[in-house]
Amino acid sequence: xxxxxxxxxxFLPESIAVIGPTAxxxxxxxxxxxxxxxxxxxxxxxxxxxxxxEVLGLRCYKNLASVPEKVDxxxxxTPACTMPGLVGECVKAGVRAAAVIxxxxxxxxSEGAKLEKQIRQELCGSRMRHH
Numbered sequence: 245x246x247x248x249x250x251x252x253x254x255f256l257p258e259s260i261a262v263i264g265p266t267a268x269x270x271x272x273x274x275x276x277x278x279x280x281x282x283x284x285x286x287x288x289x290x291x292x293x294x295x296x297x298e299v300l301g302l303r304c305y306k307n308l309a310s311v312p313e314k315v316d317x318x319x320x321x322t323p324a325c326t327m328p329g330l331v332g333e334c335v336k337a338g339v340r341a342a343a344v345i346x347x348x349x350x351x352x353x354s355e356g357a358k359l360e361k362q363i364r365q366e367l368c369g370s371r372m373r374h375h
Contacts, residue, residue: 253340257316259288261308261339263330264322265299272345273321274299280319290315308337318342328362335366 260280265273273293277300280289289302290311296304305311308318318339320330324346334342344363 250341253316254343257288257341259290259311259313259315260284260317260319261290261292261305261311261315262319262321263292263308264320264326265291265293265296265304267296267299271321276319276321276345277302288313308333308339311337315339316341319345321345324359327359328366331363332366 262273262277262280265271265277268274277289277291281300281302286302291299291302291304292306292308292311293299293304294306298304308315315337316339318330318334318341320327320334320342322330327344327346331342331344
């Protein structure tokens, strides 16, 4: 399928990486993997967690760069403090769309607002590098 926009990658992804799933029942990352595995091809579903070998039968990769194909959509299910670095990793890996599944941004005050600013800088910096 020829990708025309980031929206195509968000709503019609051929590959999805879930960043941060654990084996702990009820954890956000595990729940995302469980739900995606029900309606998405496991061949295009990747778990990213450098501390685990597998989650729900899916092999865990250490990072996005180690995934064997280009990822259309990244679902980031980690603490807010890790998001700026992970967004930067998504940019470097050529991920076209990302969904941040976390709390602790500006709704939590000035420290969270700083994290949002860092994420915007990662995204804006990527636009400047690609022009």
